[in-house]
Amino acid sequence: MNDTQTKPILVGYTRPELEALIASWEEKPFRARQLEKWIFEKAARRFEDMSDLSKLFRQKLQENALISPHEVIQTTTSSDGTTKFLIRLSDGQSVECVTIVQERRLTACVSSQVGCNVGCPFCATGLSGFRRNLTPAEIVDQFLLMQAAVNAGAFSEYTDNDRISNIVFMGMGEPLLNYDAVLKSIEILNRQVGIGIRRITISTSGVIPRIERLMQEPRDYSLAISLHSVNPSVRDELVPINKKYTVDELLKVTRRYTETTGRRVTFEYTMLEGYNSSLQDAEALAKAIKGIHCHVNLIAYNPVGSKFQAPPRAEILAFQNVLAQAGFPVTIRQNHGQDDMAACGQLRIQSAEIPLPTVI
Template identity: 40%
Template sequence: MKPLLGQSLEELTDWVKGQGQPAYRGKQLHQWIYERYARNLTEITVFSKAWRAEVAEVAVGRSQLHFRSVAPDGTIKYLLRLTDGSIIEAVGIPTVKRLTVCVSSQVGCPMACDFCATGKGGFLRNLETHEIVDQVLTVQEDFGQRVSNIVFMGMGEPLLNAPNVVKAVRSLNQDIGIGQRSITVSTVGIPGQIRRLGDEKLQITLAVSLHASNQQLRETLIPSAQKYPLKTLIDECYDYVHVTGRRISFEYILLAGLNDLPHHAGELAEMVGGFQSHVNLIPYNPISEVDYQRPSDHQIQDFVDELKKRNVAVSVRYSRGLEKDAACGQLRAQKLAD
């Protein structure tokens, strides 16, 4: 049977009833998994010893902590070992008022974006629903406080694992109590998948990683862009806003001298204008495999000013965890087994 983590109260209740237990055991099981972080059923002391022995081999679905590193700013990177031996990364990002978790959706990533460390290590498989939910519970348990926000910006392309990502979003919302509007799913764009995600009628924030203001430049940075023209991508984004009523965030990594010039800002403004959107600029976080450079603060501000002149809503995201390779674009598979 599939692991218990990621299943709803109703599903867990049906399972315990199928085991010959009373229905109220379902609520107890749900509380012990999602609130008390039970890793196996033998820990659940409200169950009889006899039944615990019977179901001792049933998998809850928790990972094992492989490695944990803390950056000076308090950001914590977790390497989590899954049951098949694969290792993934999750990041806990604390602020005064929030605890955000950056979660992975795949082991590795097949998109091979040139500026991103994760894609340099290749792709192994999609994560199951419980393996996604587990990352949030791991961070919440370790910090000893409730997670307030979740961003699907870790390893992998979420919309290539859309069924499990959608199930995980519903579980994080209904079982852990995180509002859908506090959950962000990031994608570089997979043909047809943004429309399909819109049909789910979730109230999440969709973040679309553009990283370029024209098709030619985007193909240089993101190989998959050859199969997905910017016009088609933007059309899907427009449909998503129309169906969901939710604003889209466009992610744009600033690479010095490559995509951060005034004419790039003009092209970007023309592309994302006309519907409910917001541009999130991310100064490049360095990785060892390529020699892209981070723009100066002056260059970043010039780009912001150009967008504002064209009435584009814009902000700059300075990534946390830079010193521990936990920042945006720095998560990598080849380091995980060290």
């Protein structure tokens, strides 16, 4: 057995778990706080860098624990500073995550699964099939590896901030199909890393029973819904989970979510020419989401070698105008990293070990 199978991987430990681990080593409770500071706040990657820990304690840590077995194997930066990280996990699988620079603020986009079995045909990850769920440690560590790059000055040209301030679960995978691990990772990112709960957004393709479960949680999570169409047959094609959880039901549960939690949801709407981008589509969307406390985010499609393409800019603006006239806050998401590989899953697909594409 190797170290990753036998030693605790600390980036996946909540505060109570860390305290229990420290107690089991018969160390003083304040050690847990010290360790937490180094790992989660400073994104330290080596015990020997933890300068205020005694040599003896560092030695104990070295022998009995791992901060993390994950490593960055590739980064790609586009002209706007958006940087994709390809991360190798302990079993040789890889995931990608992205640091997005927006008005000199840093947002981390993290993955929740290796691949995805929702199978949206316009999505690079959807084209790659599903491998497995990520553990809380593997989710949290995407953030920590990106924060370590920030600490090393990788983004100094693009921002004056030395912290990543927001997290979105919009990378590879359907977060609500890896529910427990995602919620545990959010717990760690919120309580130990210090990212405000309102600055963490879970994006879902519409797994209705899990949205209902999320509503029952004691904390109010920010939710984004990958809507892409309100026309049932178009959505069946674009987001195949729609065949199981229909758009009508999804909008009903979303409405209840906003009423129960008091939180505004974001509707993500990837614009695909000839599928969902006409003025009639905009009017249908405005009608379907009327009265839901929401924000609409229009995304110009970033081609991933599929049959889809983005509509012309004028068409996107006209679509936006219909929604704005109907009173919705609506933005057009800048396509970060367009000159590189901006769609989720693309960096992983291009790495040598992945045999692709396999449509599921």
